[in-house]
Amino acid sequence: MDAVAKKYRYITKECLFCNSTNEADHPIVYQKNFRDEDLDAGVFSARRTADHFHYDMVRCSKTGLLFSRHILDDEALNELYKGSVVTFGEQTEFIKRDYWRPIADKVGGWQRKRALDIGCSNGFFMEVLKDNGYEEVHGVEPGTEPKAIARADIRDNIYTGFYGPGLYPENHFDLITCFQTLDHLSDPLGMLRNMLYNTKPGGHVYMIMHNTNALQAKIFGERSPIIDVEHIYLFNKENLSELCRKAGFKVTSVFDVKNGYPMSYWVRMSPLPMKKMWVGTLKVLGMYEKMLDINAGNMGIILEKV
Numbered sequence: 001m002d003a004v005a006k007k008y009r010y011i012t013k014e015c016l017f018c019n020s021t022n023e024a025d026h027p028i029v030y031q032k033n034f035r036d037e038d039l040d041a042g043v044f045s046a047r048r049t050a051d052h053f054h055y056d057m058v059r060c061s062k063t064g065l066l067f068s069r070h071i072l073d074d075e076a077l078n079e080l081y082k083g084s085v086v087t088f089g090e091q092t093e094f095i096k097r098d099y100w101r102p103i104a105d106k107v108g109g110w111q112r113k114r115a116l117d118i119g120c121s122n123g124f125f126m127e128v129l130k131d132n133g134y135e136e137v138h139g140v141e142p143g144t145e146p147k148a149i150a151r152a153d154i155r156d157n158i159y160t161g162f163y164g165p166g167l168y169p170e171n172h173f174d175l176i177t178c179f180q181t182l183d184h185l186s187d188p189l190g191m192l193r194n195m196l197y198n199t200k201p202g203g204h205v206y207m208i209m210h211n212t213n214a215l216q217a218k219i220f221g222e223r224s225p226i227i228d229v230e231h232i233y234l235f236n237k238e239n240l241s242e243l244c245r246k247a248g249f250k251v252t253s254v255f256d257v258k259n260g261y262p263m264s265y266w267v268r269m270s271p272l273p274m275k276k277m278w279v280g281t282l283k284v285l286g287m288y289e290k291m292l293d294i295n296a297g298n299m300g301i302i303l304e305k306v
Contacts, residue, residue: 041083
């Protein structure tokens with residue numbers, strides 16, 4: 001007997017700036033290319049090799065915002081993210097270095113009492129914050145597996161669930177970090193406003209996410225790893241800054257983020273054709289595990305609550 005096909009409920013998303021789904025101003029760029037039965041928790045796990053599944057994606061002609069028009073409802077997304085697993089263990093030290101580097105010379109002038117990492121996975125950046133002087137570190141992560149493998153001294157401070165109103169008090173954190181998460185949310189403006197509420201006056205928010213104006217996104221188009229069913233709203237530096245100001249933050253800096261990984265990682269994650277040939281060539285040349293630091297298409301932003 002054939003398996004019963006999955007059936008999810010879908011909701012329609014509007015442009016964050018136009019509050020509209022007017023097709024004339026938001027034409028389809030990429031058409032939906034998956035069936036409901038193609039989706040499982042593995043598809044919603046971070047840093048997997050992209051399946052290239054995506055919803056109908058449209059672009060705002062006024063702001064350049066790229067977003068998924070019809071998406072799974074929150075109930076379905078919550079269930080899929082709860083089952084997600086940690087797939088980047090061998091890259092953890094590289095990620096820690098790359099995410100810390102943009103603020104390393106700034107935190108000395110910031111208050112370092114209490115910090116929160118949203119979408120913290122196994123707490124790897126909580127470790128960095130604690131090891132660099134933050135007295136109290138907290139994390140929020142929907143998946144159940146990551147907390148179980150977190151470092152013992154931070155494990156109890158990871159909340160398994162979703163970040164939202166009522167979870168933490170007003171004016172509570174000196175720093176809130178959020179990496180590769182804002183573009184996964186169906187209500188990023190609502191999340192930013194809640195982050196503002198939880199941040200102390202004079203405190204900061206530091207985020208990293210994909211940049212739709214990056215060279216790789218323009219070259220690879222629909223084959224870019226950022227065109228993915230996990231991504232609901234995708235930003236560039238200008239419209240991300242506009243959204244953060246709309247939430248009430250002062251934007252202090254927006255910048256490209258350099259990532260450094262072995263060549264083996266770059267080949268595995270890229271949409272290059274003939275990957276076996278690339279792997280073989282790099283191994284022959286002795287470059288397969290050589291480190292390469294490049295601007296791969298990520299951007300960072302630092303915000304202040306004034």
